[in-house]
Amino acid sequence: MRDPMGDPGPVTDEELRRLRWQCRRGMLELDHLLSGFLDRGYRELDAPGRTEFLALLDNQDQELSDWFMSRSIPEDPVVRDLVRHIVAVVTPRRT
């Protein structure tokens, strides 16, 4: 049995496919941020981080958009950190 607080093990294809559909949203901005993070950052999360990402996807589009675009700040510091982390991972680096 996996340690729920530690290394969550490799991400299964089915888990990724399921999450990919949950990243399909009503706003293009959210599509880019959530799908982009799924491709580039999700695998690096520990077990609680993955659970937190799944919980984040349950929020309404408008609320997610407000958080990502800095119109409001999530009350929960864990969510706040995750939102910041997603933006940092997805934002392109310009040379």
Next chain:
Amino acid sequence: MSIPSRHFDALIIGAGGAGLNAALQLASADVRVAVVSKVFPTRSHTVAAQGGVNAALANVLPDNWHWHMFDTVKGSDYLGDQDAIEFMCREAIPTVYELEHAGVPFSRLDNGKIYQRAFGGQSQDFGGDQAARTCAAADRTGHAILHTLYQQNIRARTHFFDEFFALDLVRDKDGIISGALVLEIETGEPLLIEAKATLLATGGCGQVFRTTSNAHINTGDGCAMALRAGIPLMDMEFYQFHPTGIAGKGMLITEGVRGEGGFLVNKDGERFMERYAPRAKDLASRDVVARSIVTEVKEGRGAGENGDYILLKLDHLGAEVIDKRLPGIRESSRIFAGADPIREPIPVFPTAHYAMGGIPTDRFGRVVVPVGSGSEQVVAGLYAAGECACASVHGANRLGGNSLLDILVFGRLAGKDIIDFVRENPYQRSVDPASLDEAMGRLTRWDQKGSGVPAHQLRAEFRKCMEDHAGVFRTEEIMTEGYQRLCELREQFKDARLTDHSKVFNTARIEALELQNLIDVGLSIAVSALHRKESRGAHSRPDYPNRDDVHWMKHSLYYREADRMDYKPVRTKPLTVESFPPKERVY
């Protein structure tokens, strides 16, 4: 194989504003209604609509529906049907009040009435002073409407099939539409939903273009299903592009940026709009700015590694002005372009935004097709509403605030008409097994193994070709070349294969099914645009720069079979008032 089935009085495909408003009418009248949505309903693209809903409530400035009608006819560049436009502008008022009573938290004036803001294209007294006609719920009107309608549907016991993908319409032996075959995304299993009436409300198709402001879900599914059922699409060449989307991503950068003093430069730092529009410069009309950007890129003056975008400069405005007046733009640019406009320009390119055309309907949301010469008939039991439909209220161009209005009015009216239809047609028709097999074939073809073009590669190539050859820059030469290439890609699609043949949440298979829809709908845009030899509204052709009312004041109808075109007249006679004759559009 045996396919499980469910029976309802009405089936609605799509759970945005149009679908949910129709469903609410039906469920409230105790009609058994099913709503199929490929994503959770409150993740529909309606949630992204910020602007508001036009209705001549006259709460802020004098107004009436007749002025609203005039503005809409003029905005349509006289291609909108005046009976449908009159109907929409009249119905706007009860529609907004109904939403208010349903609980939409519209912004308020001090006197408690609904606040209304002014938008471009709105006038008092038939082209006079600015009107204030747009009702909004702060800057999240779409979200407020979508959530209210969803909650009301839950209360009214609408049956939702969330995360089900509609494969195709099915017919009975007489050819009457009798429901749809859908796919449960979680299990990968098909389900037949039989219904006496079916409403297509699947939204836009912006994903046919590489750069679009539309969400990933907007793949023209309903339009493509209609095409495959032999129904033409109407006025598909009229597609609205916003000149400044974030390059390679598509998010809108509002005109307000240029209004505040931002300007466009090419790779040499030249303010090129001075060449194309010496007076208006960066504030020229949307189509002029969009075409100028594409011309700069085509002629080798684009910026970036691939020279495929233009730069929007704001840094001269200073951090204080940008933070105060354009905070959302700064954040968007930082996140999606990696450019902080306080220090560096935003890479931009025109972005596909809104389809004026779609499945032809009358003002009750009933799908109509031509028969014989000049007349048309209703397709029994089939309805369409919202961006996928064309009741012909936007004509060649849409006014701000009229898109939410369109989905709400015609969703509502389609729902009301379906109530009568199912009462007059109480018996369920049996689905023809041949029709079901055909729909199943669309799914099972992806079970084939072996080598072939990867579907995702074809998708990218198709969307790029649409952008290059059927986007804002439309000459005979460019579009003819593009059409040939699109046909080649359509042929290649027949050999496209998937490597993932799993069933549970096989998103690659859903995307491949969407690709077929993109191809069908993309071709309808490209072919309709190639044939229309004039410039009108959003369809702008440098080789035919003028509007030609003598030859082209007519609606295009594209048929999938042999890419055939047909035409039908514009309905210039309103329901109760005098016609607005075509005039040159001057703002």
